[in-house]
Amino acid sequence: MTVTAAPPNRRRQGPRRKGAPSAPGRPTGHPLSDAILEIAFHRSSKVVGKGQSSLERRRSQARGKIIKSAGVLLRHLRRYEGLVDLSSTADPFLRALLEDAFGEGRVARSALRIRRARERLLGLRQEEERTLPKAEDTYALSNSVRRFYGRAASVLFEVEADLVRMEKASALLRDRPALEGGLSRVAVVGFPNVGKSSLVARLTRARPRVASYPFTTLAVSAGHLELRPGVQAPVLDTPGLRTPERDPKHPAEREALLALRHSGTVAIFLFDPTGSCGWTMEQQEGLLARLKERMPEKTFLEVENKSDLLRSPSARLKISCVKGEGLDDLVGALKGLLGSALPPLPPLRE
Numbered sequence: 105m106t107v108t109a110a111p112p113n114r115r116r117q118g119p120r121r122k123g124a125p126s127a128p129g130r131p132t133g134h135p136l137s138d139a140i141l142e143i144a145f146h147r148s149s150k151v152v153g154k155g156q157s158s159l160e161r162r163r164s165q166a167r168g169k170i171i172k173s174a175g176v177l178l179r180h181l182r183r184y185e186g187l188v189d190l191s192s193t194a195d196p197f198l199r200a201l202l203e204d205a206f207g208e209g210r211v212a213r214s215a216l217r218i219r220r221a222r223e224r225l226l227g228l229r230q231e232e233e234r235t236l237p238k239a240e241d242t243y244a245l246s247n248s249v250r251r252f253y254g255r256a257a258s259v260l261f262e263v264e265a266d267l268v269r270m271e272k273a274s275a276l277l278r279d280r281p282a283l284e285g286g287l288s289r290v291a292v293v294g295f296p297n298v299g300k301s302s303l304v305a306r307l308t309r310a311r312p313r314v315a316s317y318p319f320t321t322l323a324v325s326a327g328h329l330e331l332r333p334g335v336q337a338p339v340l341d342t343p344g345l346r347t348p349e350r351d352p353k354h355p356a357e358r359e360a361l362l363a364l365r366h367s368g369t370v371a372i373f374l375f376d377p378t379g380s381c382g383w384t385m386e387q388q389e390g391l392l393a394r395l396k397e398r399m400p401e402k403t404f405l406e407v408e409n410k411s412d413l414l415r416s417p418s419a420r421l422k423i424s425c426v427k428g429e430g431l432d433d434l435v436g437a438l439k440g441l442l443g444s445a446l447p448p449l450p451p452l453r454e
């Protein structure tokens with residue numbers, strides 16, 4: 105659908121037409137497109153024409169306005185299109201997070217629609233540029249500019265939802281860590297409130313929020329543990345997990361599952377045997393058993409936290425994040441398990 109938008113000096117030209125970019129501050133169904141159009145039209149309103157005669161100056165000005173506004177619009181669309189890295193080299197966890205939040209392929213389709221909108225804009229610009237030399241008077245010239253503005257506005261309005269989606273997708277990923285590390289990426293998982301963030305703070309320089317209530321952590325973050333000089337493993341702090349089912353209701357739990365699925369071969373499953381987290385050992389063991397069933401390729405390093413309060417008779421590693429006990433043993437065990445995921449040591453010099 106093509107609509108006609110008013111040129112930037114529309115206030116002098118009477119009431120705003122249907123579909124035209126709105127006055128600033130006026131709520132519309134396409135605030136992002138409006139904002140971009142506003143910038144483009146404002147910039148193009150500054151264009152002055154050159155030429156011997158008045159008609160030639162108006163012709164050059166009309167051409168300049170179309171080229172300037174198209175340039176601004178194309179730049180903005182290109183920026184939105186590239187807001188999120190959707191290439192096959194993008195982190196699989198981040199891609200899975202986007203699929204979970206927006207639906208399969210939705211963000212990629214939005215990027216594609218924005219690219220098509222750019223192509224359409226380019227086509228419209230060329231079309232209008234071709235008509236300018238044929239314009240015989242200033243009326244025809246301003247008509248040409250107005251037609252371009254209107255068509256450009258229609259193109260942007262059509263991708264408004266896609267622009268919004270790209271912005272939301274980029275905001276979702278903004279706080280997420282750039283997760284390198286591939287196979288050596290270690291996710292710390294467990295029920296809420298068992299001390300996962302406390303452990304990540306102990307093992308790395310990261311300082312995630314720690315508090316005595318469940319779901320303090322709502323998004324994955326990462327710190328780095330030095331395994332040997334120059335080799336670091338990203339350690340992922342994850343939100344608490346209460347169910348291993350594919351589709352938990354809480355988005356933070358889904359994120360924890362995705363982080364686990366897309367982390368390396370070794371994960372730490374953290375228990376709180378004191379029950380002060382709010383869940384019993386039976387419940388925690390049940391969760392671990394289901395996770396093992398669902399992800400048989402993973403090795404879960406089973407660790408009991410809060411040993412300053414309770415040391416159970418189990419054979420599991422015992423740590424206290426509050427006292428800093430047992431952490432060396434934990435790091436030693438991690439290094440052993442991660443051995444094959446690490447790059448080989450450089451050969452010794454003779």
Ligand SMILES: Nc1nc2c(ncn2[C@@H]2O[C@H](COP(=O)(O)OP(=O)(O)OP(=O)(O)O)[C@@H](O)[C@H]2O)c(=O)[nH]1
Pocket residue numbers: 295296297298299300301302303313314315316317318319320321322342343344345409410411412413423424425426427
């Ligand atoms: N006594 C004792 N308390 C601990 C220990 N580790 C953590 N805590 C406490 O347990 C509570 C939860 O710690 P967090 O590190 O926030 O737990 P979490 O697993 O990250 O919690 P969520 O982010 O909500 O899933 C806090 O009050 C911590 O101080 C420990 O070794 N001993």
Ligand SMILES: [Mg+2]
Pocket residue numbers: 300301302312313314320321341342343
């Ligand atoms: Mg936490």
